[in-house]
Amino acid sequence: MQTQIAIAGAGLAAALTALRLLSRPDCPSVILADPAPLTGRTWSFHEHDISASDREWLAPAVAYQWAGQDVRFPGNIRSLRAGYATITPTSMAGALRHPQLTMMQARVQSLSPDHMLLDDGTRIDTRCVIDARGIVAHPAMDIAFQKFLGQEVELDAPHGLTRPIIMDATVDQVDGYRFVYVLPFGPNRLLIEDTRYSDTATLSAEGVRAAIGEYANSQGWTITRILAEEQGALPLMLGFDPKAFWADAHLPRIGMRAAQFHPVTGYSLPDAVRTSAVVEAHWHKGSDALAHAIRQDALSRTTRFYRLLNRMLFRAADPAQRRHVMNRFYRLPEPLIERFYAGRTTPADMARILIGKPPVPIRRALRALPERISDV
Numbered sequence: 001m002q003t004q005i006a007i008a009g010a011g012l013a014a015a016l017t018a019l020r021l022l023s024r025p026d027c028p029s030v031i032l033a034d035p036a037p038l039t040g041r042t043w044s045f046h047e048h049d050i051s052a053s054d055r056e057w058l059a060p061a062v063a064y065q066w067a068g069q070d071v072r073f074p075g076n077i078r079s080l081r082a083g084y085a086t087i088t089p090t091s092m093a094g095a096l097r098h099p100q101l102t103m104m105q106a107r108v109q110s111l112s113p114d115h116m117l118l119d120d121g122t123r124i125d126t127r128c129v130i131d132a133r134g135i136v137a138h139p140a141m142d143i144a145f146q147k148f149l150g151q152e153v154e155l156d157a158p159h160g161l162t163r164p165i166i167m168d169a170t171v172d173q174v175d176g177y178r179f180v181y182v183l184p185f186g187p188n189r190l191l192i193e194d195t196r197y198s199d200t201a202t203l204s205a206e207g208v209r210a211a212i213g214e215y216a217n218s219q220g221w222t223i224t225r226i227l228a229e230e231q232g233a234l235p236l237m238l239g240f241d242p243k244a245f246w247a248d249a250h251l252p253r254i255g256m257r258a259a260q261f262h263p264v265t266g267y268s269l270p271d272a273v274r275t276s277a278v279v280e281a282h283w284h285k286g287s288d289a290l291a292h293a294i295r296q297d298a299l300s301r302t303t304r305f306y307r308l309l310n311r312m313l314f315r316a317a318d319p320a321q322r323r324h325v326m327n328r329f330y331r332l333p334e335p336l337i338e339r340f341y342a343g344r345t346t347p348a349d350m351a352r353i354l355i356g357k358p359p360v361p362i363r364r365a366l367r368a369l370p371e372r373i374s375d376v
């Protein structure tokens with residue numbers, strides 16, 4: 001078989017990259033190979049995470065969008081103006097229907113700069129190969145976790161929400177910083193996710209399902225049916241050695257495979273959109289040139305400040321204090337919050353976030369300042 005671009009994996013990063021390429025009038029032929037393409041999760045983003053021009057080609061993949069969002073902390077209930085949007089596997093699959101795209105339900109065995117080999121022995125010759133097979137542990141990363149379980153549920157009556165609750169942190173604090181995330185998918189339909197910022201990746205699914213039921217009851221909602229469930233433990237970066245990470249990246253990598261996610265949220269959609277522009281600009285030069293361009297782009301971004309904040313949250317703050325840190329953040333001006341999630345925090349924002357009486361013990365804050373990667 002032959003194609004111009006062969007992508008191993010058909011998760012978020014692969015799908016976004018394909019979508020951008022397919023939106024071009026001169027789009028190349030693309031093959032995505034994955035044993036379980038586009039499965040098991042919804043992907044959301046804040047309006048300001050993505051530029052207006054990128055939102056145009058992304059639009060066909062968006063299933064839901066809202067004009068604002070809310071956060072709830074003890075003593076701080078706040079409505080924010082920033083829009084929010086969600087892509088589902090179904091909406092993404094619909095947007096990717098295109099004669100130039102072939103989706104193969106197959107596991108990739110190996111990759112080389114000029115071909116991709118599938119488990120069944122099929123060889124796909126290509127000008128450009130891309131590795132989008134999701135996250136792998138790497139010694140250059142020191143991570144904690146945002147772990148969660150979410151249920152899409154149907155209620156017996158309308159819930160009345162018109163916008164997402166991005167964080168309802170008025171709930172009991174267990175296993176680190178805990179909050180509930182609620183997306184209104186329809187008048188009687190919600191995605192309710194119970195999330196914890198924790199030192200460990202393990203989560204008792206039964207316990208969290210019960211907690212979601214209790215939360216729904218506390219809001220006066222009666223769940224009549226569970227339509228879907230998703231679970232994750234997203235990496236939150238406390239320390240990172242980019243040079244060590246990229247030293248052995250000889251083939252182009254995108255998405256979580258390229259450690260491209262927001263260190264404080266574990267969300268990768270905005271970074272994947274940005275990297276898709278690098279693919280668009282360089283794929284035609286071949287795999288080696290694209291690998292070089294992606295590495296250069298990655299090394300030009302600095303996420304050092306976000307990693308410092310994570311160390312303050314996980315190393316300096318007691319688990320019980322983490323909510324206090326987040327509550328303080330959510331009292332800051334909206335443009336600063338928007339830039340934070342978009343990964344565009346300015347030096348003035350950094351000063352603003354750090355200024356004032358630190359909500360963590362000063363001695364422990366000082367100890368958390370240096371960035372050490374335990375295993376490198």
Ligand SMILES: Cc1cc2nc3c(=O)[nH]c(=O)nc-3n(C[C@H](O)[C@H](O)[C@H](O)COP(=O)(O)OP(=O)(O)OC[C@H]3O[C@@H](n4cnc5c(N)ncnc54)[C@H](O)[C@@H]3O)c2cc1C
Pocket residue numbers: 008009010011012013014033034035036037038039040041042043044045106107108109132133134135230231232233234254255256257266267268269270
């Ligand atoms: C439940 C959940 C919800 C999330 N929600 C959001 C969100 O709302 N917003 C956001 O920005 N981020 C979110 N994330 C975080 C992150 O953006 C996602 O994990 C995202 O899917 C990562 O994209 P990716 O393409 O790098 O990896 P993935 O989407 O994980 O895709 C990797 C793909 O590679 C495939 N694969 C693995 N090995 C092989 C192989 N040998 N051959 C072929 N294919 C292979 C896998 O089957 C998989 O489909 C969420 C994560 C989870 C787990």
